[in-house]
Amino acid sequence: MKYYLIAGERSGDTHAAHLLRELKSQDPGADFRYWGGDQMEAEGGHLVRHYRELAVMGFWETATSLLKFRGFLKQCQADILAYRPDVLILVDYGGFNLRMAAWAKAHGIRVFYYISPKIWAWNQSRVEKIKALVDKMFVILPFESEFYQRFEYKVDYIGNPTADEVAAFQQDPNFMAQHGLDPERKIIAVLPGSRKQEIEEMLHEMLAVLPAFQDYQFVVAAVSNLDRAYYAHFERNGIKLVFDQAYDLLSRASAALVTSGTATLETALFGVPQVVCYRTSGLTYMIGKAVIKVPYISLVNLIVGRTVVEEFIQGDFTARNLLDELKRLLTDEAYIAKQKAGYAELREKLGQHNAARQAAALMINYLGEKQAAA
Structure with a gap:
């Protein structure tokens, strides 16, 4: 056919x-x-x-x-x-x-x-x-x-094909060495999206929290469909880029800053504590707020039917809010356990x-x- x-x-x-x-x-x-x-x-x-x-x-x-x-x-x-x-x-x-x-x-x-x-x-x-x-x-x-x-x-x-893809994933044993990552320092994964418009809205704010987390490695999940030169000005203060290896990154991350989309589901399926972020143009946001009929933007919360991961949208998407939430995701064991319990519900609902x-x-x-x- x-x-x-x-x-x-x-x-x-x-x-x-x-x-x-x-x-x-x-x-x-x-x-x-x-x-x-x-x-x-x-x-x-x-x-x-x-x-x-x-x-x-x-x-x-x-x-x-x-x-x-x-x-x-x-x-x-x-x-x-x-x-x-x-x-x-x-x-x-x-x-x-x-x-x-x-x-x-x-x-x-x-x-x-x-x-x-x-x-x-x-x-x-x-x-x-x-x-x-x-x-x-x-x-x-x-x-x-x-x-x-x-x-x-x-x-x-x-x-869900994403659940299948995560279940079938196998780590690249050379990932850490290939990207010059320190095996002794924990990783904070940054997933800013795959479209230039998304990245321009998201990435600077996401990386603004870096000075408060000097003991961690910030690693950005980049995509090869955008010119590598576009990302060059983000490679500063020890920030690392990995291209088309988001699963290898998530499988090693201690926490993640994630732009709303499929990446929120992928991050949850890898069991990584996350905060979900989203910002768009003012006009798009006004129109969207008037017509969107669901209470959440992340697939994790939508599928489970309640707040499992924090969502910072538009005006709430600030470095201050990200900093506070990221600290909780890295240090508050009860808070982390609660989020991971929500992830378990998610996996059960999706099935294999x-x-x-x-x-x-x-x-x-x-x-x-x-x-x-x-």
């Missing part, structure tokens, strides 16, 4: 790459074409456009990029028509991918959605659009099944399902049923 995938962000590239691997394993005749990234490309098929060209965050920032996005939409649509896939598989990235779903439906192309866009957080009216446009939805958060059920839309919960394998099996089965019916 012929599969066309669209992943518009780094985390989507990771999850889609594992899905590609499973589809290849279960469908020997599989052929792939996609918008994605390096990890998908490593699995074979044809990379049409890299996600680094698509990554934009925030309501205002997205609005100012509309002309560019319209051009991308037209390019993607023309490429799909030329390729004529059996199915279009959309991976998260709701703004772009829901437009592609509408177009695909109008052109009689079957649409699967792997990893639901976060419509439960805002603009829940999009459920009706998804019901009309998406043939099969595969969700990775336990509460998403219940959310869609309220709208009488049946979805498949296939487990091998999400990519389940999704691939279901997709192939659904496509086979469609062909049989035809």
